[in-house]
Amino acid sequence: MKVEVEENGKGTYKIKINDPFPAVDFQFQGKPINKTLSDFSLSISEDFHFVYLEKPLGLKEHVVGLGEKATELDRRRFRYTMYNIDAGPYFRFQDPLYVNIPFFISIENKATGYFINSASKLIIDVGFEDYSKIKIKIPHKDVEIYVFEGPTIENVLERFTDLTGKPYLPPEWAFGYMISRYSYYPQDRIIELLDEMKKQGFKVSAVFLDIDFMDSFKLFTWNKERFPDPKKFIEELHKRGVKLITIVDHSVRADQNYETFLSGLGKYCETDKGDIFVGKLWPGSSVYPDFFREETRNWWKEKIASWLSQGIDGIWLDMNEPTDFTKVLEIRDIFKDLPVQTKDDRIYRAFPSNVTHLIKGKRVHHELVRNAYPLYEAMATYQGFKEAGRDEIFILSRSGYAGIQSYATIWTGDNTPCWEDLKLQLQLVLGLSISGVSNVGIDIGAFQGRGLREIDNSPELLTRYFQLALFFPFFRTHKATDGIDTEPIYLPDYYKEKVKEVINLRYKFLPYLYAVAEESHELGHPILRPLFYEFQNDENTYRIEDEYMVGKSILYAPVISPGQEKRKVYLPKGKWLDYWSKEVIEGGWIDSVNDLPIYIRENSIIPLSNGDLIVFGEAKIKYKGNIIESNDRKINFSKPFYIRQLIYVGEYEKILVNGKEEKEGIEINEEVKEVEIQ
Numbered sequence: 200m201k202v203e204v205e206e207n208g209k210g211t212y213k214i215k216i217n218d219p220f221p222a223v224d225f226q227f228q229g230k231p232i233n234k235t236l237s238d239f240s241l242s243i244s245e246d247f248h249f250v251y252l253e254k255p256l257g258l259k260e261h262v263v264g265l266g267e268k269a270t271e272l273d274r275r276r277f278r279y280t281m282y283n284i285d286a287g288p289y290f291r292f293q294d295p296l297y298v299n300i301p302f303f304i305s306i307e308n309k310a311t312g313y314f315i316n317s318a319s320k321l322i323i324d325v326g327f328e329d330y331s332k333i334k335i336k337i338p339h340k341d342v343e344i345y346v347f348e349g350p351t352i353e354n355v356l357e358r359f360t361d362l363t364g365k366p367y368l369p370p371e372w373a374f375g376y377m378i379s380r381y382s383y384y385p386q387d388r389i390i391e392l393l394d395e396m397k398k399q400g401f402k403v404s405a406v407f408l409d410i411d412f413m414d415s416f417k418l419f420t421w422n423k424e425r426f427p428d429p430k431k432f433i434e435e436l437h438k439r440g441v442k443l444i445t446i447v448d449h450s451v452r453a454d455q456n457y458e459t460f461l462s463g464l465g466k467y468c469e470t471d472k473g474d475i476f477v478g479k480l481w482p483g484s485s486v487y488p489d490f491f492r493e494e495t496r497n498w499w500k501e502k503i504a505s506w507l508s509q510g511i512d513g514i515w516l517d518m519n520e521p522t523d524f525t526k527v528l529e530i531r532d533i534f535k536d537l538p539v540q541t542k543d544d545r546i547y548r549a550f551p552s553n554v555t556h557l558i559k560g561k562r563v564h565h566e567l568v569r570n571a572y573p574l575y576e577a578m579a580t581y582q583g584f585k586e587a588g589r590d591e592i593f594i595l596s597r598s599g600y601a602g603i604q605s606y607a608t609i610w611t612g613d614n615t616p617c618w619e620d621l622k623l624q625l626q627l628v629l630g631l632s633i634s635g636v637s638n639v640g641i642d643i644g645a646f647q648g649r650g651l652r653e654i655d656n657s658p659e660l661l662t663r664y665f666q667l668a669l670f671f672p673f674f675r676t677h678k679a680t681d682g683i684d685t686e687p688i689y690l691p692d693y694y695k696e697k698v699k700e701v702i703n704l705r706y707k708f709l710p711y712l713y714a715v716a717e718e719s720h721e722l723g724h725p726i727l728r729p730l731f732y733e734f735q736n737d738e739n740t741y742r743i744e745d746e747y748m749v750g751k752s753i754l755y756a757p758v759i760s761p762g763q764e765k766r767k768v769y770l771p772k773g774k775w776l777d778y779w780s781k782e783v784i785e786g787g788w789i790d791s792v793n794d795l796p797i798y799i800r801e802n803s804i805i806p807l808s809n810g811d812l813i814v815f816g817e818a819k820i821k822y823k824g825n826i827i828e829s830n831d832r833k834i835n836f837s838k839p840f841y842i843r844q845l846i847y848v849g850e851y852e853k854i855l856v857n858g859k860e861e862k863e864g865i866e867i868n869e870e871v872k873e874v875e876i877q
C-alpha cells in the first residue's frame with residue numbers, strides 16, 4: 200500500500216493511502232513530509248475488500264466525537280456504524296442514526312483528532328472487539344485520513360473546522376422560540392394560533408410548515424385549499440414579526456406535468472446502467488437530485504432562490520440521509536398477510552445498491568459516498584439563499600456529514616417523549632457539538648405521537664423538555680400528526696407559567712447566546728460544550744452527561760428526572776456564581792436551589808437583553824468596539840449593547856463606563872462604548 204503524509208505547518212496532517220478520491224474534497228494546503236503511519240500511532244492492513252486502520256486504545260484514554268451517537272459521550276466499548284439512516288422512532292444505544300461524522304478526538308494527557316474522510320459505511324470499533332484497540336473497517340482501498348494536533352480539545356476542533364468549515368451563523372431570530380407540527384394548516388388557523396400565543400404571553404419568532412402545505416407533496420408548490428393566498432399569509436406573519444420556514448424534501452415527484460421534475464431532467468440520481476432511479480417517498484414515485492454534481496447544485500440553487508423570493512425566510516431539509524421507501528414498501532408488502540412481524544427495517548429506508556452518483560464525471564456507487572448526500576444538498580440550498588441575495592440564512596437539516604456545520608442547523612429527528620429520551624437528547628446534541636456541529640437542537644416535547652408504549656404525554660415531561668433545551672441553539676416544538684399539542688398555551692397554568700419562564704429566560708440570555716454563536720462561527724468552538732471540553736484535566740467531567748456549558752461562561756444543570764425539583768450538580772474546580780441567589784460557590788458537588796440551575800464561571804461577563812451586564816470575578820474588563828475582554832474571556836457583539844446597569848460580583852476599585860465613574864447597580868441607560876473595571 201502506498202502511504203504519503205502531508206502537513207500544513209499548523210498542526211494538521213493528511214495521510215493518503217493509495218490514491219484517494221473522497222466524496223468531499225476538503226481543500227487541504229499541505230507539503231509532503233517524511234512521516235508514516237506509525238508516527239501517528241496508526242497501523243493499517245487489508246484483505247480482499249476492506250482496509251483496516253488500527254490505533255491502540257489506552258487504559259485511561261477518552262474517545263469523544265463521531266457525531267450523533269446514542270451512547271455515552273465517551274465512546275469506549277461500542278462498535279459504531281457510520282451510515283446515515285431515517286432512524287425514528289429511536290432509543291438509546293440504537294446505532295446508526297441520521298448524522299454520521301467519522302471524526303473523533305482521543306484524549307490521553309493531550310487531545311488529538313482523527314478524521315477518516317470517507318462518506319461510506321465505515322465501522323468504528325472503540326475497544327469493543329479488542330479491549331486495547333480502536334479498529335476502523337473501511338470498505339474501499341483508497342482513503343485519506345487527517346490527524347489534528349491538540350493539545351486541547353478546543354485546538355483540535357479549531358483545526359478540524361479549519362479544514363471542514365466553520366459553523367455558519369444563523370440570524371438572531373433563529374435563536375428565538377419557533378413552532379412546528381406535522382402539519383399546521385389552513386393559513387388562517389396558523390395566524391389564529393400565533394395571535395393566541397401572543398395573547399397568552401409567548402413570543403414566537405418563526406413558524407414551520409411541514410409537508411402538507413404542498414400540492415400532492417410536489418416541492419415548491421402550495422396546496423391551494425389550505426393556503427389560498429400565500430402572499431397574504433406571509434405578509435400577515437411578517438406583520439407579526441414571525442418568520443416562515445418551509446420543508447423541502449429531496450423527493451421530486453415523477454410527473455410529466457410538473458415543471459420542477461421536467462427542468463431537473465438529466466440531473467437526477469441514476470442506476471449503474473445510467474437510467475434515472477425512480478424511488479418512492481411522500482409524493483409516490485419520486486426522483487432524487489444528484490447533489491454530487493455541480494450542475495445539479497446550480498439547478499437546485501435557482502429553485503431555492505425562486506422559492507425564497509416570495510418572502511420565505513428559512514428552509515427545512517428533511518429525509519435527506521437520503522431516505523427512499525422502495526425497499527421498505529416491498530418488504531412490508533411481502534409480509535402484510537403473514538402472521539409475522541418484520542424485524543427492524545430502518546436500515547432498508549435507503550437507496551438500493553444499484554444507485555450511483557456522478558462525482559467530477561466519475562460514476563460512483565451510492566453506498567461508497569452516501570453520507571455526503573445531505574452535505575451537498577445543504578450546500579446547494581445555502582447557495583440558493585446567496586443567489587436570492589439573502590444575508591440571513593437559516594437551514595435546518597436532519598442528516599449530515601463532516602462539514603454540514605457550515606451550511607445548516609441539525610436537529611435530532613423523530614425522538615420519543617419519555618424520560619429516558621430526555622437524557623439521550625442531551626447526549627446527542629453534545630455529541631454533535633463536539634464533532635464540529637455547533638447549531639443543534641431537538642424536537643422539544645419529542646416528535647412521536649401515540650404509537651408507542653413508552654410515550655409519556657405528561658405536562659411535567661413537556662416542561663422538562665423546554666427546560667433541557669433552554670440554551671440549545673435551535674429551540675422548536677414539533678410533533679407528529681397523532682401527537683398532543685405541545686405549544687405551551689395548551690398546558691395547565693402551573694406548567695404554562697414554568698414554560699413561560701423558560702422562554703422568557705432564553706430571550707433574556709439571547710445576547711450572550713448569540714455572542715457565543717459568533718465565537719463559534721469565527722473560531723469553530725462549539726456553542727454547547729460537555730464539561731470536559733472546558734475542564735479537560737478534570738476526570739470527573741468525562742462521565743457527567745446531564746449538565747452542559749454554554750460557551751465558556753455558563754454551566755447549566757437541567758432537571759431531567761421525574762418528580763424532582765432540585766438535583767445534585769457538579770461544579771468543576773474554581774468559583775461559580777449562582778445566577779438566582781447571586782451566592783458565590785466553590786467547585787464540588789452541590790445541591791441546586793431551584794429547578795433551573797444556572798451557574799456563572801469566575802471571570803465572566805454576561806450581557807442580557809434587559810440591559811444588565813453581569814460581571815463576576817476579579818476580572819479587569821475592557822469593552823471596546825463591541826468586544827468585551829476579561830482575562831481569557833472575550834465576548835463579541837455584532838450589534839451595540841445598551842447597558843442599563845452593571846451587576847458586579849467580586850473585588851473592584853472603580854467602574855468606568857464610557858470614561859465616567861459609575862457605581863454598581865446604578866441605572867446607566869446608554870450604549871456602551873467602553874467599560875473598564877479597575
Ligand SMILES: OC[C@H]1O[C@H](O[C@H]2[C@H](O)[C@@H](O)[C@@H](O[C@H]3[C@H](O)[C@@H](O)[C@@H](O)O[C@@H]3CO)O[C@@H]2CO)[C@H](O)[C@@H](O)[C@@H]1O
Pocket residue numbers: 285287288380381409410446517518597612613646647677678679680
Ligand atoms: O415531514 C413529515 C415528517 O417526516 C419525518 O418523519 C417521518 C419519518 O422520516 C418516516 O420514516 C416515517 O416514520 C415512521 C415509520 O415509517 C414507521 O415505520 C413507524 O416506525 O413510525 C415512524 C414515525 O416516526 O414517518 C415520519 C413522519 O411520521 C420528519 O423527521 C418529521 O420531523 C416530519 O414531521
